Amino acid sequence: MRLGSLRQLTLASFVLALVPLIALLWQSQNDLAKVGKMTHVETRYVVDVVGLMQQLDGAAIDLERALRQYAIIRNETVATLTDNAIIQFIEALRQLCDTLPDSATCDTIKKDITQLKTFRNIDDTLLLNAYLNSLSNNVALMRKDVDIAIQQRLEVQKEDLNAMQAKQAWSTAMLVSVSLLLILLGSQLIVNPVKKLKQIIRILAQEQGELPPLSTKAPTELIGVEKDLHWLADRLGQLEHIRTALLRHAAHELKTPLASIKEGCSLLSEHVVGELNTQQTEVLSLLTSSTQRLNTLVEKLLDYNLLLQQAQPTFTEVNPNQMVKDCLEDYALALQEREVTVDIRVARIWVDEELYRRILDNLISNAVAHGAIGRPINLAIYEKGQQVLLDVANRGKRIAPDAVKRLFEPFTRGDDPRNDNVIGTGLGLSIVSDCAKLMHGDVEVVDVDYADVCFRVTIPQEERQ
Template sequence: MRLGSLRQLTLGSFVLALVPLIALLWQSQHDLAKVGRMTSIETRYVVTVVGLMQQLDAAAIDLERSIRQFVVLESNAVADLTDNALLQFIDAKKSLCKALEDSQTCIRLDNHISQLKAFRRIDDQFLMNTYLASLNSSVASMRGDVDLAIQQRLAIQKEDLNTMQAKQAWSTAMLVSVSLLLILLGSQLIVNPVKKLKQIIRILAQQEGELPPLSTHAPRELIGVERDLHWLAERLQQLEHIRTALLRHAAHELKTPLASIKEGCSLLSDNVVGRLNPQQVEVLGLLTSSTQRLNQLVEKLLDYNLLLQQAQPTFAQVDVSRLLKECLEDYALALQDREVTVDLQVETILIDEELYRRILDNLISNAVAHGAVGRPINVSIYMKRDKAILDVANRGKRIPAESVEKLFEPFTRGEDPRNDNVIGTGLGLSIVSDCARLMHGDVAVVDVDYADVCFRVTIPQKEMV
């Protein structure tokens, strides 16, 4: 399934999440209307039943009064009024019994009515009083039946309301849960592509691993951003290949004319083409010195190029005293007027020998180039918390704090002039930083009390016993 735009996905998710809430609102309105109808019906029933009971009470009172008047007067006019009162009582009883339906009192009232219909022939006053007393008792029982019927209807209504309330609670919980799930689903459709974009950016920043394939289930805008990031990765890779090739080719092409110049200088210095006068010897010395400096710059360029191409270091136990001795021998001429203090507290450390040698070469070369002339250089290698520490310190002008952050970037040169009058490439300290990083370590400028500038290289010794 191909998702639409980010706006469509957002609006669609919002509308989809509203569907359960709309259903809940509709059900609530339906239940509320049902409660309203139920309340209206029950209210009308109560009012109707109470009104019929009042009519029955009034009819019973009129009937009793008419019968007692007939017993005293025994006139036809009073008898007609009694018959009329009896009919009104019968009508009120029928209406009330129709509303109550299952009342047993209605049967007794029918018997009382049958007895009272013969009121003209009843001469016994005691018997008439008995009939009237039974009628009043049955009417009173009818009041109890009315109250019971009302209580039963209220109980049924309460039970229905409780059932409806429970149904409403379950429906609310279910529909709100569905709505939340839909919201989470819609947000996940947006969050997952964003997480993938963050993963791609992290891979590009760390330059490690391959990029994941393009997404097919994501909004068009995010797919477009992902496609642009893939294009950016390809472009960065092309630029990296161009840079590496440029460094490799430039260093290689410089070697050829440099070798010819060195060979020519050698022939001239050996007097192969004839003896040279003092002025020519002086010029030849300048050419030879410049050729050596140019050769050093080319070697650093090649060294940085090889460092960029190295993938994984090879760790082994290395004799640091031997490694440091070889390095100092290579810089014997540059160090002939300086004192080098060496402090080795460990004999072997776990490192990549080639990378560590590059670190030593560049740090000692940096100390010679930027340290004060005639002042000592301190080299210390020791262990601290399962880490091999290398300190190379020299006297001279301190490095400003604002320059430390950019000090290890490629092609960044210091502002102070070098002691050897060689124009540096700005690669030495960047090579140190990259070599330390390849060995899972780091390099930093630290403050020490015995020197003005100190570079500290820290290499973890995780496999040291």
């Protein structure tokens, strides 16, 4: 499934991330509307019930006044007014009792009104006062019922608000979490192809392993970049093959004319074709020296070409003492005026013997060529953690920090003159770096207190397992 362009994916992710937030906003608006409606209803209820209670209080006062007037002035006009006061009280009571259906005081007041309806037959003032006191007490109880009812409604409203607030909190947490998950999902759809691009670039830079297959679930732009990187890998492979072939053929083709020149110089130097005068001998000496330098360059090119072709090292257990001994014997003449200090603290190392020997050869050759004449060279092989370290140190001019960065690049030579008056090829330290990388190690220039220049090669020993 193709994901479309990067712009479409970004916009779609943004819209999907907004959907939960829009839902949260819609729910918040609904809750606010419910709260407003609830507040309006409860406020209206409180106003109405308080108003009805005030009407009942007024009707009770008018009824008591009318009854006491009739007790003093017993005529039909006052009786009619009293009947009207009873009717108004009953109507106010009915309206209030309809608002408070659960109030038991309503029935009690209705009994009192039933008794007071017979006011024409009540001649005893004490009995009338008892009826009126009972009515007044029950009206006061009704007032308490109104307060209780209002308080209960407020408690119910508070519980509803708390429940709505809890629901809003849970909804907010859930919808925000969903939004974050959608954002992470959208970003992951972009991050994963980018990580794959970084992996491809790392493989191209380190020249290790094969490239992963082309992605099918990625934005179009990133798939295009991945295709370009695959094309670049193919192109680099072609250029590497051309370079390797060029080095191999050039070095091989140079061997034939070089052998002829060397043979001709040898015949001239041995006076096979006749005696040479002083000037001719001097020219022959220059030719012989140049031929020797050219032969060294060709051998270095062949060695470097062979190193480029060796893709996989073969790790074996190697005795470092014997390897160092053989290497120093090869450089016996160059080391006649120098003291070589050897410190080997491991009995066996797990390396590619051929690659490690090349590292030793080139580092010792570099120390001889650039170290101070008559000063010692220190060589140490020791173990540190899961790594074997090789230190080759010499006395002489220190290497500038800026030059260290370019030191291990091919065909890069230092500016300082060599002790052996031989023009270097600039491949020695590059071969050391490439050999170390083939064995998953590294080489660097480190500072030590006993020498001016120290090259340290680190080779991991995980291959033992």
